[in-house]
Amino acid sequence: MLIAVVIGLFASVAIALAGYRARVLTLDGALAAVVVGTAVFGFGGVRWAAVMVGFFVFSSALSRLGRRRKREAEQFVEKGSRRDAVQVLANGGVAAILALVHQFGGVGNLFPAYLGAMAAATADTWSTEIGSLSATPPRSILTGKIVEPGTSGGVTMLGLLASMAGGLVIGLIGGIAGVSTLRMVLVGVVAGFAGSAVDSLIGATVQRTYRCPQCGAFTERPVHGCGTTTVPVRGWAVVNNDTVNGLTTLFGALCGAIVFRLIG
Numbered sequence: 001m002l003i004a005v006v007i008g009l010f011a012s013v014a015i016a017l018a019g020y021r022a023r024v025l026t027l028d029g030a031l032a033a034v035v036v037g038t039a040v041f042g043f044g045g046v047r048w049a050a051v052m053v054g055f056f057v058f059s060s061a062l063s064r065l066g067r068r069r070k071r072e073a074e075q076f077v078e079k080g081s082r083r084d085a086v087q088v089l090a091n092g093g094v095a096a097i098l099a100l101v102h103q104f105g106g107v108g109n110l111f112p113a114y115l116g117a118m119a120a121a122t123a124d125t126w127s128t129e130i131g132s133l134s135a136t137p138p139r140s141i142l143t144g145k146i147v148e149p150g151t152s153g154g155v156t157m158l159g160l161l162a163s164m165a166g167g168l169v170i171g172l173i174g175g176i177a178g179v180s181t182l183r184m185v186l187v188g189v190v191a192g193f194a195g196s197a198v199d200s201l202i203g204a205t206v207q208r209t210y211r212c213p214q215c216g217a218f219t220e221r222p223v224h225g226c227g228t229t230t231v232p233v234r235g236w237a238v239v240n241n242d243t244v245n246g247l248t249t250l251f252g253a254l255c256g257a258i259v260f261r262l263i264g
Contacts, residue, residue, distance in 0.1 A: 008037065008043075016031070016033040023082060024060040026085070028085035029087065031085065032086075032088040036089065036092035036095065036096045040096055050173050052092070052118065054169065055121060087245070092121070094249040095118055095249070098253065111174070112257050113256050115171065115187050116254070116255050119170040119171060119191045119195065119252055120196065120198075120255070121195075121245070121252070122166040123162075123170075123192030123195055123252075124199045126163055127162045127166070127196050129162075131156045131159020132150070132159075137149065137156075138151065139155060141153050148218065151218065152203030153201070160193075166196075167190070167193055171185035183260060183263055191252045194252070195255065196248070199244055199245070205235070206239050207239045207244055208235035208236060210231060210233060211230060211231050213228060213230070214228035215228070220241060
């Protein structure tokens with residue numbers, strides 16, 4: 001096991017360094033990625049590592065698409081496209097914990113739960129990155145009304161299809177790297193789409209949203225891009241984008257375990 005952990009550490013450092021140099025990770029984000037990656041690679045094994053690498057590579061590539069068109073949405077969202085430590089842990093913390101429990105907990109097969117967590121993280125990332133390029137404006141998942149690009153709880157048809165595609169890709173990676181490809185694909189698609197939908201629902205209801213008193217724009221940021229301190233108008237103070245992402249991956253893990261059991 002020590003050898004696996006050492007190999008996992010070196011692999012995680014290489015990937016985190018590549019992410020930092022490509023400007024998809026901040027410095028603290030790269031350090032957090034090493035911690036998460038070492039846990040997953042070292043204690044999960046090859047299938048777990050393949051899924052994590054797939055999430056990172058595809059999500060990093062998609063973050064580079066249509067950067068000019070995404071700038072408008074970035075005025076709303078809390079953080080930019082570079083992932084910091086909290087964002088990395090929000091997306092990968094559940095996966096790392098599952099890898100540790102898989103190794104030391106003696107609770108049986110946790111890979112479907114892990115796959116569900118990563119499918120939810122991937123689906124949410126894909127729906128955001130690809131959905132922001134939609135030619136049609138997003139609509140609130142609750143009311144169906146048109147909302148500004150980047151608004152929490154806003155969805156587009158392109159984004160919904162992207163979330164299913166993200167779950168599908170993660171399911172394929174998990175299946176090809178091991179056994180039961182069809183079951184893993186079903187787990188990935190269902191957990192991914194459900195996790196992305198839950199992310200939007202939380203974003204539209206209890207995620208903290210602010211309004212800029214200077215220009216009237218709504219945002220997730222306590223301080224708007226124009227430099228003005230914003231005023232909270234909706235949601236709970238503890239529920240920011242990172243909280244939502246963490247809850248999304250946790251729901252994805254539960255969904256993945258349930259789906260795998262139901263189709264087993």
